[in-house]
Amino acid sequence: MSLTKKIKEFALDVGYSKVGIIPADSFPEYLADITNRSEMYSFFLKGASRAAEPRSQMPAAKSIITTVYDYSQKNFPQELTDKIGRVYQARCYGAPLDRIHGARPQLMKQFLENSGCEVGIGTMVPERIAAAKAGIVNFGRNNFAYADGIGSFIYLTSFVVDQELEYDTPTLEVGCPKGCRACMKACPTQAIYEPQKLNPLRCISYNNFFRQDGFPGGSFIPYDIREKIGTKIHGCDICQEVCPRNRKNLTAPKPDDEYLTHIAKEYILPNFLHMTDDFYQTRVQPLMHNYIKHKKYFQRNAAIALGNLADPAAVQDLTLAMADPEELVREYAAWALGKIATNKAKQVLEAARASETSLSVQQEITTALLSI
Ligand code: SF4
Ligand code: SF4
Structure with a gap:
């Protein structure tokens, strides 16, 4: 052989x-x-x-x-x-x-x-x-x-x-049905601006992962992108989910992944927002050990998700997050409170503004209060 x-x-x-x-x-x-x-x-x-x-x-x-x-x-x-x-x-x-x-x-x-x-x-x-x-x-x-x-x-x-082997024939073509643009239409941020042309800076996944210190632009996620991130905290599959080429796969009966089923009940946003070292090591890292190396970015992403859900019940968790030692977490908790925009959220922001010492957090609080 x-x-x-x-x-x-x-x-x-x-x-x-x-x-x-x-x-x-x-x-x-x-x-x-x-x-x-x-x-x-x-x-x-x-x-x-x-x-x-x-x-x-x-x-x-x-x-x-x-x-x-x-x-x-x-x-x-x-x-x-x-x-x-x-x-x-x-x-x-x-x-x-x-x-x-x-x-x-x-x-x-x-x-x-x-x-x-x-x-x-x-x-x-x-x-x-x-x-x-x-x-x-x-x-x-x-x-x-x-x-x-x-x-x-x-x-x-x-x-x-380093060995020469027998080589295969390329299939360097697009295999999509004629005229389909479902992925481009479904992308919340219009990151796919032409067929096969992605602007990564607009892609939710990029914003989840690479808006970090040490990358161009640092950890700041543009406001227009935050609103479109929805509840995605680590990666986005929307342009694959809507694709007719995946329909058969997504609708086929399959066995459950028992490991994922086991941990799924703990994958609630407050657990990400108040990330403990134990949760980070035992629940987050087995799945997401690749791009995000500091738990504060998961906390930020969870704050954005809670803001986008706009559920008043999240004010309590976001109030706690306004006392987090990480400036980044306080900044995005303030943004999320501004999105929820209840009287209670406003009170929390006003109280935080009186005691906050970080300029960047103060700025987010001011912006959030203006939006209420
Ligand atoms: S992964 Fe999400 S944000 Fe990125 S191109 Fe696909 S649908 Fe758009
Ligand atoms: S949704 Fe799927 S089949 Fe349609 S254009 Fe996009 S990648 Fe191709």
């Missing part, structure tokens, strides 16, 4: 749904697309330059083995999909090696090494384009990759190796 065939069989055996292979050439079209829109992608220009040139990271690179993992084999609880993107619930996004979805790529890497391959460690590639070049996905107008028979709820992982 050829090495290519052995690799593909092993990948399927450890749970990947599809596997394809391409030469480890550069991706000039990918880099051109990102650099042409550098004002939107300033946070990722270095990463894109690296990913576009696999051999700049691993000079011996000859092939890229790219895989599809179907993370939608079980049901996702509604209590979680309201707030958390499915890919994070599925625990495969950058999963640690001691978790099942981290162990799978590790098994694959060990198999490749035992088969005589050098495997690039941390070698980045543009996963969606690599998988389309390898014929295992095509594109949606919402920018996601779609695998035949599954849809877009997939996780792509590539392995760069």
